[in-house]
Amino acid sequence: MGRGDISSVRKLKMRDEGRVILHVDMDAFFASVEQRRNPRLRGRPVVVCGKPPRTVVASASYEARAFGVCADMPLFEARRRCPGLQCVEGDLHRYIAASLRTMKILRKYSPHIEVASIDEAFLDMTHFYLLFPSPGGVAEDIKQRIFDELGLTCSVGVGPNKLIAKLASSGGKPDGLVVIRAAEVPHFLDNLPIGQLWGIGPKREATLRSLGIQSCGDLGRFPGNLLKKKMGLLGERLHQMGLGIDETPVIPLGQGPDPKSFGHFVTFPEDTANSRVISGFLLRLSEQVGRRLRKNCLQGKRVTLRIRFSDFSAVTRQKVSGDPLNSGKGIYQLAMRIWHSIGDKRPVRLLGLAVSNLERTPNQVPLFSWPTKVGGLLEAMDRVNDKYGEFTLTWGSLHLSPR
Numbered sequence: 001m002g003r004g005d006i007s008s009v010r011k012l013k014m015r016d017e018g019r020v021i022l023h024v025d026m027d028a029f030f031a032s033v034e035q036r037r038n039p040r041l042r043g044r045p046v047v048v049c050g051k052p053p054r055t056v057v058a059s060a061s062y063e064a065r066a067f068g069v070c071a072d073m074p075l076f077e078a079r080r081r082c083p084g085l086q087c088v089e090g091d092l093h094r095y096i097a098a099s100l101r102t103m104k105i106l107r108k109y110s111p112h113i114e115v116a117s118i119d120e121a122f123l124d125m126t127h128f129y130l131l132f133p134s135p136g137g138v139a140e141d142i143k144q145r146i147f148d149e150l151g152l153t154c155s156v157g158v159g160p161n162k163l164i165a166k167l168a169s170s171g172g173k174p175d176g177l178v179v180i181r182a183a184e185v186p187h188f189l190d191n192l193p194i195g196q197l198w199g200i201g202p203k204r205e206a207t208l209r210s211l212g213i214q215s216c217g218d219l220g221r222f223p224g225n226l227l228k229k230k231m232g233l234l235g236e237r238l239h240q241m242g243l244g245i246d247e248t249p250v251i252p253l254g255q256g257p258d259p260k261s262f263g264h265f266v267t268f269p270e271d272t273a274n275s276r277v278i279s280g281f282l283l284r285l286s287e288q289v290g291r292r293l294r295k296n297c298l299q300g301k302r303v304t305l306r307i308r309f310s311d312f313s314a315v316t317r318q319k320v321s322g323d324p325l326n327s328g329k330g331i332y333q334l335a336m337r338i339w340h341s342i343g344d345k346r347p348v349r350l351l352g353l354a355v356s357n358l359e360r361t362p363n364q365v366p367l368f369s370w371p372t373k374v375g376g377l378l379e380a381m382d383r384v385n386d387k388y389g390e391f392t393l394t395w396g397s398l399h400l401s402p403r
């Protein structure tokens with residue numbers, strides 16, 4: 001058989017499989033970076049958090065997870081569960097550096113790469129069957145390379161679409177590699193509890209269970225129109241997920257839609273009712289949001305202020321400006337009007353500020369020509385914020401302190 005024949009055999013095989021998507025997700029990313037940096041932390045339960053004691057866990061090593069410690073858990077609870085817990089105050093610069101190095105490695109395998117968050121990416125390998133005929137082999141290669149160059153482990157999922165690839169990578173954690181071929185999808189979904197799906201919390205899980213739906217496969221078999229009636233649009237999407245259908249493309253950096261909003265959050269080291277401290281923070285948040293808007297040549301009319309009080313109750317209020325805003329001063333002035341209109345004098349724990357209803361600033365070109373290193377990372381961070389909402393809260397609490 002000549003070379004041409006071999007290629008066409010591979011081509012046919014790949015076409016049979018449909019798309020080939022890889023999802024790469026670093027294991028316990030922040031915690032692993034710290035363990036790599038400090039050998040004394042290796043093999044021990046470690047969490048990365050903000051400034052103790054008033055902070056939550058951002059990342060827990062798998063050794064800490066064995067004690068029931070998980071992300072978002074208040075540090076005092078994590079310490080209660082795991083007496084020997086090592087707590088490291090995070091430094092975002094280190095994680096950004098590790099993230100950039102990881103993404104650089106991944107880019108060597110496919111230019112069709114979507115950076116989904118600071119530690120995860122999708123790669124579309126569909127058109128690289130000549131270079132990389134075996135998707136599982138590429139995945140192994142990637143894992144080895146990341147380990148050799150960064151000393152970090154990751155988990156990789158391979159599937160015919162992003163949904164299956166992501167479910168596969170989560171299923172193999174940590175240091176996993178799970179390959180699901182198109183024909184194996186129904187069996188894979190039959191063995192996957194519904195709680196593993198994005199958007200299913202304990203409440204929704206209970207609703208679905210009351211309908212006799214236990215596994216993702218059950219979701220696919222349940223009549224789609226009934227599920228939509230019971231759960232609205234989410235029901236429709238869940239039905240699709242249960243069938244393993246996901247046609248969303250891998251969107252490389254800079255090619256996605258404009259973000260819908262820009263926002264920042266900050267948790268105070270101590271609850272405060274001092275209006276000077278609060279307005280000082282609002283100014284800082286306004287400047288941060290304004291800077292990012294300008295960098296992206298965007299402006300917005302709607303300003304949203306979110307306040308969480310010391311008793312954890314929260315209020316969210318918005319005001320719309322007559323003119324679109326992207327200067328720190330303009331955003332700050334509207335934020336202060338919202339603050340005064342709320343008029344609640346209780347001590348504040350968290351402040352969040354966002355600008356939405358975004359539009360392009362006329363006659364301006366972006367400062368960054370996408371995708372640059374920094375621009376790409378900002379976009380990746382925005383995606384994280386879209387996904388996790390209060391992710392920036394962690395960063396804020398790691399890096400901001402009242403002056």
Ligand code: TTP
Pocket residue numbers: 025026027028029030031058059060071072118119120173174388390391394395
């Ligand atoms: P994840 O990939 O969700 O978590 P992880 O890498 O720590 O663990 P896993 O092995 O399960 O993938 O998030 C990546 C990093 O992002 C994580 O190390 C810390 C940070 N992060 C936050 O700071 N706040 C959050 O709410 C989440 C979800 C993540």
Ligand code: MG
Pocket residue numbers: 025026027028029119
């Ligand atoms: Mg991860």
